[in-house]
Amino acid sequence: MPQGQPTTVPDDGLTTRQRRNRPLLLVHTGAGKGKSTAAFGLALRAWNQGWPVGVFQFVKSAKWRVGEERALKVLGDSGEGGTVAWHKMGEGWSWIQRDPDAVQDSEEAAREGWEQVKRDLAAETYKLYVLDEFMYPLKWGWIPVDEVVSVLRERPGAQHVVVTGRNAPEALVELADLVTDMSKVKHPMDAGQKGQRGIEW
């Protein structure tokens, strides 16, 4: 929607340009498909702008999103757009120097991922952060929602963040600039279809 026009003009003391460049927090939630897929589609736009993109996958299986990961790595390595750093909890976070097999505890691993997100936000490492399936550690209480809201609210510079996963906490929805709920209308698994290569992964 390049030519989209706002429906109101806010009285926030910002110029249109300042407002336009305001860093955004996006939330993709709901029980349907497309939450993460749309986040990686967004990463294509960021790449095209030459932005450094950081992906943090808060999932146990290292096999998730292999297609998106490979595509974004090829793009990042092409030198024609931004860089892409892809961090996977499932195979042990890349910045941890110890044996990846040593990280067995999902709670510890999820917290360690969040600590790195905090460090990168403070250092302004990326211009787009994809926190994929980040709602799970929030839901399970492994990472305090209050802390996440506070860190994201106070993040410096112009860093955009997209968070995906079902059951987004209300406080995160409140803080977010854009929230999309993906709801399932119909899914092939309901009709006995297994997930298939190229479509589901």
Next chain:
Amino acid sequence: MPQGQPTTVPDDGLTTRQRRNRPLLLVHTGAGKGKSTAAFGLALRAWNQGWPVGVFQFVKSAKWRVGEERALKVLGDSGEGGTVAWHKMGEGWSWIQRDPDAVQDSEEAAREGWEQVKRDLAAETYKLYVLDEFMYPLKWGWIPVDEVVSVLRERPGAQHVVVTGRNAPEALVELADLVTDMSKVKHPMDAGQKGQRGIEW
């Protein structure tokens, strides 16, 4: 969801393998963000499988999805995955030999796009088709919904099709294997924010 399990086993005479490889029709609809973005995210997976991907953009502006287009072209040209053919109504369909400026009529242009989709489906040119913003010509009666449903139902081989746009016709939803409704919970334009580079395009 690589390890997703179906909730029922259908009595359709197909083996699990046949059912797994059944070509899918996916519909991304609703008033929220992410319909097209998720479709292009899906194209990343198809590319990773080495599939030929065909994108047909049924939008007037040639500037839409420039980030996704460039990313998918770089991927298609990389030789590391499938090929990507990107067709844009907005700048005159690439297979039309006449002066692009001659195509001023959106209805004619949309129909011509659909005729090419039909030819490509018959020839099994691609393994994934993205029919982006295809609901508009259907809604406006430029392309008969009955014909679209019939062509998609009868398409040969193992060709997956994803159709995006608001207001999916009921007959298309009925035919589809997977339907996701993206609904808007909150959008920055509501708060006076204009669309921004790298996020909206």
